[in-house]
Amino acid sequence: MSDRPTDVDETSPADETSPADETSPADEGDGRLSRPADERPPYVESTIIMTTVRVIAPFVLTLGIFVMFHGASSAGGGFQGGVIAATTVVMLGFAFGIEPVAAHLRNEHLALLVLSGLGAFLAVGFGAYAFGGSFLQFTLYPIDHGSKYSIELVELGIGVVVSGVITGLFFLLGAGVDVDVTDSDTEEDR
Amino acid sequence: MSLSLPVAAVLLFMLGSALAAAALRDVVGSIVAFAGYSFGVAALWSLLRAPDVALTEAAVGAGITTVLFLLTIARTSVSRSEAFEGVSLRSALAVVAIVVTVGATVPALPAVGDPSAPIVQGEVSQYYLDNAYEQTGVTNVVTAVLVGYRGFDTLGEAAVVFAAGIAMLLVLRREEFV
Numbered sequence: 428m429s430d431r432p433t434d435v436d437e438t439s440p441a442d443e444t445s446p447a448d449e450t451s452p453a454d455e456g457d458g459r460l461s462r463p464a465d466e467r468p469p470y471v472e473s474t475i476i477m478t479t480v481r482v483i484a485p486f487v488l489t490l491g492i493f494v495m496f497h498g499a500s501s502a503g504g505g506f507q508g509g510v511i512a513a514t515t516v517v518m519l520g521f522a523f524g525i526e527p528v529a530a531h532l533r534n535e536h537l538a539l540l541v542l543s544g545l546g547a548f549l550a551v552g553f554g555a556y557a558f559g560g561s562f563l564q565f566t567l568y569p570i571d572h573g574s575k576y577s578i579e580l581v582e583l584g585i586g587v588v589v590s591g592v593i594t595g596l597f598f599l600l601g602a603g604v605d606v607d608v609t610d611s612d613t614e615e616d617r
Numbered sequence: 618m619s620l621s622l623p624v625a626a627v628l629l630f631m632l633g634s635a636l637a638a639a640a641l642r643d644v645v646g647s648i649v650a651f652a653g654y655s656f657g658v659a660a661l662w663s664l665l666r667a668p669d670v671a672l673t674e675a676a677v678g679a680g681i682t683t684v685l686f687l688l689t690i691a692r693t694s695v696s697r698s699e700a701f702e703g704v705s706l707r708s709a710l711a712v713v714a715i716v717v718t719v720g721a722t723v724p725a726l727p728a729v730g731d732p733s734a735p736i737v738q739g740e741v742s743q744y745y746l747d748n749a750y751e752q753t754g755v756t757n758v759v760t761a762v763l764v765g766y767r768g769f770d771t772l773g774e775a776a777v778v779f780a781a782g783i784a785m786l787l788v789l790r791r792e793e794f795v
Contacts, residue, residue: 494672499755502668504763505775510676517684534786545779548772563768565753575754578764585775592782593681599789600688 470524480522488515495586499578505585512586513593525601537595544587551577551584624664631657640701648686655679665729669759 495508520528551565554577558567565574620628634657637650655678662671727734736742745766749758753765763771 498760499757501757502672502759503757504669504760507669507672507676510673510681514676514680517681538783538786541779541782545775548775552768552772563772565765565768572754574752574765578753578755578760581764581768581771582760585771588775588778588782592778592785595782595786596685597688599785600685600692 472524473522477522480518484515484518487518488512491515491586491590495583496579498582499575505582506589508582509586509589510593513590513597516590516594517597520597520601525598529598529602532594532598534595534598537591537598541588541591541595544584544591547584547587548581551581621664624661627657627660627664631661640704642700642702644690645687648683648690651686652679652683655682669757 491508491510491512491514493508494503494511495505498504498508516528516532552563555562555564555567558569560567565577568574568577570576631654634650634653638647638654641647641650655674659671659675659679662668662674727736731737745758745762749761749765750756753761755761755765
């Protein structure tokens with residue numbers, strides 16, 4: 428992130444590559460690659476997108492958590508809710524650039540998050556042994572609606588696993604997209 | 618089997634976006650058409666009263682998969698020289714053969730909403746519908762089956778997602794994340 432170019436030259440790709448962008452009719456048919464990645468502008472800051480994402484992101488995150496928690500009573504569950512919650516990070520990445528967002532969430536944190544989700548599932552599963560049951564026997568938990576709450580905890584664990592994995596995949600695939608690809612030090616970066 | 622108007626419209630939309638995804642030369646347009654196809658599938662699931670599957674399809678198929686495709690294609694070159702793929706005779710024949718082969722199995726399926734279909738008459742699904750609430754305390758039968766009755770399978774699924782995520786972190790990790 429430190430080697431990110433401060434002033435991204437936004438005008439030069441549009442000006443210099445316009446002959447390449449508008450393919451002349453003579454070139455059609457041979458499948459010529461007319462838009463290589465290093466000619467496209469990198470991340471473009473857009474006030475509209477940033478404002479929209481700022482407004483919607485809390486609602487999307489709330490919806491994701493709702494779907495995760497409410498899977499026991501309505502359509503939804505951990506897988507769906509986890510994906511919706513991860514969409515918040517994806518939207519933030521599109522609005523503010525993937526690298527700056529990724530700088531806040533390191534991969535170790537994501538790995539810990541994913542591990543804690545699976546750990547919650549396993550803990551609920553093994554916890555039934557403590558009450559004389561067998562693996563994943565939710566009905567034995569001695570609290571009111573114990574089975575329902577343990578199922579919801581499991582759903583939450585699944586949701587954390589899914590959202591962590593999707594966020595990590597998004598960062599890993601997206602890292603470098605919004606950095607100028609013609610930057611000289613990308614070669615020794617790999 | 619009689620198609621209701623919304624289902625027919627969604628099927629038509631799906632057919633069109635599937636053809637567009639296959640025929641468009643522009644990769645970004647193809648990805649968007651594919652997302653539209655996934656959205657059509659999600660709408661179809663919700664019309665067929667499977668909201669859980671519809672939610673999954675909308676979130677994963679139409680949402681995240683599209684984003685990941687776009688990110689991947691953003692790192693490569695995009696061909697924009699022609700509007701549509703050229704269709705050769707051999708590939709057209711192959712497509713027709715696959716469609717005929719798969720389509721030949723369709724009449725073997727029970728009609729949508731057929732009351733004599735095995736899934737409606739089967740003992741197992743009726744048992745879940747009758748006992749899911751008393752045994753698990755969960756009103757959504759899908760969740761009851763997924764986590765309650767088939768919890769071990771779901772644990773396996775979560776473990777697969779977990780393993781895939783960890784493997785991805787190890788394989789795709791860049792130097793700055795070390």
